Amino acid sequence: MATDNNRFQAIISHCKEYGFIFPSSEIYDGLAAVYDYGQWGSELKKNIKDHWWKSMTQLNENIVGIDAAIFMHPTTWKASGHVDNFSDPMIDNKDSNKRYRVDHLIEAKAEELEKEGHEEQAEILLKEMDTLLAADDLAGLKRLIETYKINCSVSGTGNWTDVRQFNLMFSTQMGSVSEDANEIYLRPETAQGIFVNFLNVQKTGRLKIPFGIAQIGKAFRNEIVARQFVFRMREFEQMEMQFFIRPGTQKQWYEHWKQERMNWHLALGISAEKYRFHNHVKLAHYADAASDIEYDFPIGFKEVEGIHSRTDFDLTQHQLYSKKKLQYFDNDINEETGKPYGNYIPYVVETSIGLDRTVLLLLSEAYEEQDLSTEEKKDSRVVLKFPPKFAPIKLAILPLVKKDGLAEIAKDIMNDCKLHFKCFYEEKDTIGKRYRRMDALGTPFCVTVDHQTKEDNTVTIRYRDSMKQERIPIAQIKDIVQTAIS
Numbered sequence: 001m002a003t004d005n006n007r008f009q010a011i012i013s014h015c016k017e018y019g020f021i022f023p024s025s026e027i028y029d030g031l032a033a034v035y036d037y038g039q040w041g042s043e044l045k046k047n048i049k050d051h052w053w054k055s056m057t058q059l060n061e062n063i064v065g066i067d068a069a070i071f072m073h074p075t076t077w078k079a080s081g082h083v084d085n086f087s088d089p090m091i092d093n094k095d096s097n098k099r100y101r102v103d104h105l106i107e108a109k110a111e112e113l114e115k116e117g118h119e120e121q122a123e124i125l126l127k128e129m130d131t132l133l134a135a136d137d138l139a140g141l142k143r144l145i146e147t148y149k150i151n152c153s154v155s156g157t158g159n160w161t162d163v164r165q166f167n168l169m170f171s172t173q174m175g176s177v178s179e180d181a182n183e184i185y186l187r188p189e190t191a192q193g194i195f196v197n198f199l200n201v202q203k204t205g206r207l208k209i210p211f212g213i214a215q216i217g218k219a220f221r222n223e224i225v226a227r228q229f230v231f232r233m234r235e236f237e238q239m240e241m242q243f244f245i246r247p248g249t250q251k252q253w254y255e256h257w258k259q260e261r262m263n264w265h266l267a268l269g270i271s272a273e274k275y276r277f278h279n280h281v282k283l284a285h286y287a288d289a290a291s292d293i294e295y296d297f298p299i300g301f302k303e304v305e306g307i308h309s310r311t312d313f314d315l316t317q318h319q320l321y322s323k324k325k326l327q328y329f330d331n332d333i334n335e336e337t338g339k340p341y342g343n344y345i346p347y348v349v350e351t352s353i354g355l356d357r358t359v360l361l362l363l364s365e366a367y368e369e370q371d372l373s374t375e376e377k378k379d380s381r382v383v384l385k386f387p388p389k390f391a392p393i394k395l396a397i398l399p400l401v402k403k404d405g406l407a408e409i410a411k412d413i414m415n416d417c418k419l420h421f422k423c424f425y426e427e428k429d430t431i432g433k434r435y436r437r438m439d440a441l442g443t444p445f446c447v448t449v450d451h452q453t454k455e456d457n458t459v460t461i462r463y464r465d466s467m468k469q470e471r472i473p474i475a476q477i478k479d480i481v482q483t484a485i486s
């Protein structure tokens with residue numbers, strides 16, 4: 001059985017063994033912090049995407065979705081501040097040559113202090129760090145590391161370089177002739193594709209403020225500390241929504257979206273104790289308020305989603321750099337002045353959730369090792385208790401044996417059900433082994449076709465979580481599964 005400490009490793013191994021997630025280009029020993037989704041991982045990820053997309057663009061009449069390109073005009077990133085500001089303070093250990101993100105190094109020390117029972121000291125350390133980060137005081141951060149005698153985990157020494165800022169954007173060249181080459185960036189967030197299209201969407205969609213634009217897409221960051229599986233990747237996917245509002249209403253909308261997004265998480269069926277908000281002290285260059293939704297991963301409470309009040313920073317900057325007006329005309333009457341609100345640059349509240357971190361969240365919730373031993377025999381199983389809606393396979397159809405016409409009946413069920421949800425047909429191995437395999441993939445329902453099926457058109461349905469089995473008519477299978485996934 002996996003202990004809390006090795007639960008994370010157990011999930012990583014499980015993902016590889018059962019076709020969820022593989023290290024990228026593994027035959028060449030992998031590429032650090034880059035992962036490929038296998039046959040079941042990509043189904044899981046797609047189900048999450050569909051769920052988020054629907055909850056944003058279908059359930060909210062004033063939110064529409066777009067799909068912008070990864071490559072953007074390089075000036076985008078100058079305007080957005082990413083060229084100058086999108087960096088993390090880093091420090092290198094001179095003996096091991098290992099590079100650390102300063103906040104991670106200090107947070108690890110605070111955790112250590114907490115574990116040793118020095119909670120107060122840990123809290124003071126984190127507060128000091130927040131203040132120094134907010135002031136961009138790099139020398140102060142180094143002094144803090146020295147004062148607390150924080151050492152490198154590899155060399156064990158405190159022989160540190162100065163703290164430096166390290167830009168996280170990847171760049172590449174665009175253009176066929178290298179002399180003409182133009183440096184462009186792989187987008188570090190999907191949000192800018194929304195900002196530069198703000199008026200295109202607003203005008204063509206005849207949208208009235210408040211309205212939102214949602215997008216799912218890849219983002220790239222040259223992360224320095226990248227050893228946490230799909231939690232921190234160099235190529236990852238974000239699901240972002242920018243909500244355009246009247247200036248002055250940002251506080252109220254920020255609170256609204258914080259609550260809405262927390263409700264979305266809780267509606268996944270996850271208990272409230274597994275979540276918490278973390279309000280930022282050091283704000284990104286574009287924000288006037290920011291909060292993370294943190295989930296209790298096997299590696300501790302960590303950010304899964306950010307809610308940011310981005311003010312009118314991005315649109316103002318794009319207006320400045322592009323010299324194109326990015327204003328909205330609001331003809332609603334302002335009760336205070338008795339006149340229309342008129343032209344303004346909208347304010348924005350953003351919700352930004354990592355798709356890969358949501359995959360990891362659902363895996364962490366779902367993964368269970370169960371001891372099923374009885375006095376007579378030892379037994380155990382690994383089960384992924386995904387909510388049926390997210391399960392890669394909804395229904396497995398298993399003929400007890402291949403012969404006697406059972407396979408044909410099972411295939412008929414498969415052909416009928418596969419039009420409605422993802423099914424899986426399997427006739428190899430004993431039924432017990434097939435059940436265990438489906439448990440490991442998180443399949444909520446298995447139906448077994450046996451000789452009685454030929455007589456009375458019933459099958460045995462087996463429920464993943466309870467392992468209970470019961471006989472039901474073939475005609476009921478579809479309804480049971482559809483009710484569970486709707």
Ligand code: ATP
Pocket residue numbers: 189221223230231232233234236237238303304305306352353354355356357
């Ligand atoms: P962190 O502090 O963990 O580096 P961040 O605050 O920089 O994250 P945001 O810029 O707010 O992250 O990005 C929004 C969301 O995108 C995050 O909440 C996270 O779920 C996801 N995300 C960001 N960086 C990564 C990454 N390297 N790998 C996977 N997901 C990421």
